[in-house]
Every structure is written in structure tokens, then in C-alpha cells.
Amino acid sequence: MSETQKSIFITGAASGLGREVARYFANVGWFVGLADVNEKGLDETAALLPAGQWSRHRLDVTDRAQWKAAVADFAKHTNGHMTVLFNNAGIGSGGPIQDMTDEDIDKMIAINLTGVISGTRACFDLLKNTSDACVLYTSSAAGIYGSAGLSVYSATKFAVRGLAEAHDIEWRPYGIKARSLMPGFIDTNIIGAVDTNSNMTGKEKLQSAGVEVSPVSIIGPAAWDAIHGDKVHTPVNKMAKQLAFSARWFPNRLRKQLGLLGGLGDVVKPSAQ
Known part of the structure; x- marks a missing residue:
């Protein structure tokens, strides 16, 4: 990359939000580091990007040694700079907390929180060496108000929100700078699985209940605005903006409304980083 070219390192780049942000930033001329455990997905993401605009890094975010190696490799492509760390990798699974397994809980915390912290630490020196640098965290609308049926996921996203602040x-x-994205439901694989007790996907269940599901294309411009704006938190889509407003001004009414909606654990299925 050239001396003046900006760069972004993206975890969870093999699909979903990470893939879309990679596509968006590469298309406006940034150099993009693609990181994920899903190597097939990384290849698919890379195929969408202009030649010479990306590097590829296998990364399990729960492994600090892999973080160190991936960041060092990325630095070779960017002359030791990193304009943005998109600390995005995460998984979602739900259900009543008493029914969750120890393994599911530990894995979600390890990826959604500990892995995010490890990434922030691993990238600090590159960010410090780059003008106008930013860490962009992926929180969630579930980090605005606790979501029944998604309590552990919600807790990790509240924690990520705290890291940004x-x-x-x-x-x-x-x-x-540090910023966070707080999307509502986005049309990605995290809500794309068919429930074993139903013939409907999570997306179809949400839509049948009148809950907004936004196209993934919304996330690229949202990430761009977040890193170039002054607000720490950026609610993404109408649902998240309404939730943020209600949580601030009408928390009791919001609690009642969420109670009527019921738990959301059956629409969120485990997905890879």
C-alpha cells in the first residue's frame, strides 16, 4: 500500500457485517486486513475486493498468540500503520440462561468480550503510530437494553459498549478514538438458521412479529459515519434508534413492550466468528 493509503483490520471478515464493511472500505480505496477462523469465508470475501487492496489472516480471536501473529503480518502490508481496527468478531446464541450449557456461555464470553479486549491490546502500537486512528467495536441493540432470551449475549455487548466509552x-x-456500532437485527447468518422446532428462520420469525430486519448493506455507511463522527455510539437502523430513545426517556414503557415481545433466544442461532 502507499504511504498515504488508509487501512482497516477487520475481525469476523468471513461473513456478515465484517464482509460488508470490508467491501465498502476497499471500494473507497482503503487497504483491508481480513481476519477470521473461517478460511473459506475469507476467500469468498477477498473475491469481492479489488486486487491489491487486501491481506488475509487466519485468526481465532480467543488466541492471543494468533492475534500477535496476525497483526504483525498486517503491519508488513501497511508500513506499521493501522487507521481503524474493526473489532467485530462475535457469536450469538440464546435461550433462558438456566438452559444454556457452560460451554456455550464460556465460548460466547471468550469471543465476544475477551477476544475483543485481546484485539484492542494487540493493535495498540499500530494505532498509536497512525494519525487519526480509531477502534470501532461492534456492540448491538442488545447492548442498549437487556434482551430476554439473550442475556449472556446482551451482557457481552453491554461490556463492549463500556470498552468504547x-x-x-x-x-x-x-x-x-473509540466508537461502537449498535445495530438492531441485520440480515446476516446469525438470524438465518431454521429453528429445529419450526420451519421458519429467525429472520422470518422476526418479520412475522413486525420486527424490522435491515439489509446488511446498511452497515458499511454506518461504520464510515461512526469513525468519522463525534459520537461514541452509533445506533444502526430504525429499531436501534427507537430502542436507544426509549431506554433513555421511557425505560418503564420499554420494559413492558419487551415483555410483550417475549424472549428472542429462538431467533438467534450460534454462528462462527
Whole structure:
């Protein structure tokens, strides 16, 4: 890449939000680091990008040694710079907490929170060496108000939201911003699986209940606006914006409305990083 070209390192780049942000930023001239455990998915993402605009990194975000190796490899392509870390990798699974397995809980925390923290630490030096650098975290509308049936997932997304707020202050002396995206339901594989007790996908269940599901194309412009804007948190789509407004001004009414909707655990199925 050239000395003036900006760069973004994306975890969870093999599908969903990560793939779409990779496509969007590559198409406006940024160099894109693609990182994921899903190597087939990485190849599919890379095929969507202009030649010479990307590097590919196998990365399990729960493995700190792999973080170190992936970031060092990325630095070789970017002259030791990283304009944006899109700390996006995550998984979702739901159900009443008493019915979740220890393994499911531990895995979700390891990927959605500990892996995010490890990434922030691994990328600090590259971000510090880059002007106008930013860490962009993927939180969720489930990080605005706790979601029944998604309590552990929701807790991890509240934690990610807290990281963004803390690091935006903590890293101010280094010229590094921190931002978070808080999307509502987006049309990705996390809601695409068919429930074993139904012939409907999570997306179809949501739509039948009148819940908005936005196209994944919404996320690229949202990420761009977030890293170039002044707000720490960016609710993405109408649902998330309404939730943020209600959580601030009408929390009791919101709690009642969410109670009527019921648990959301049956529309979110486990997905890879």
C-alpha cells in the first residue's frame, strides 16, 4: 500500500457485517486486513475486493498468540500503520440462561468480550503510530437494553459498549478514538438458521412479529459515519434508534413492550466468528 493509503483490520471478515464493511472500505480505496477462523469465508470475501487492496489472516480471536501473529503480518502490508481496527468478531446464541450449557456461555464470553479486549491490546502500537486512528467495536441493540432470551449475549455487548466509552477517554492522549456500532437485527447468518422446532428462520420469525430486519448493506455507511463522527455510539437502523430513545426517556414503557415481545433466544442461532 502507499504511504498515504488508509487501512482497516477487520475481525469476523468471513461473513456478515465484517464482509460488508470490508467491501465498502476497499471500494473507497482503503487497504483491508481480513481476519477470521473461517478460511473459506475469507476467500469468498477477498473475491469481492479489488486486487491489491487486501491481506488475509487466519485468526481465532480467543488466541492471543494468533492475534500477535496476525497483526504483525498486517503491519508488513501497511508500513506499521493501522487507521481503524474493526473489532467485530462475535457469536450469538440464546435461550433462558438456566438452559444454556457452560460451554456455550464460556465460548460466547471468550469471543465476544475477551477476544475483543485481546484485539484492542494487540493493535495498540499500530494505532498509536497512525494519525487519526480509531477502534470501532461492534456492540448491538442488545447492548442498549437487556434482551430476554439473550442475556449472556446482551451482557457481552453491554461490556463492549463500556470498552468504547472507556477507551475513547483513555486513549485520547495518543490520538486514538473509540466508537461502537449498535445495530438492531441485520440480515446476516446469525438470524438465518431454521429453528429445529419450526420451519421458519429467525429472520422470518422476526418479520412475522413486525420486527424490522435491515439489509446488511446498511452497515458499511454506518461504520464510515461512526469513525468519522463525534459520537461514541452509533445506533444502526430504525429499531436501534427507537430502542436507544426509549431506554433513555421511557425505560418503564420499554420494559413492558419487551415483555410483550417475549424472549428472542429462538431467533438467534450460534454462528462462527
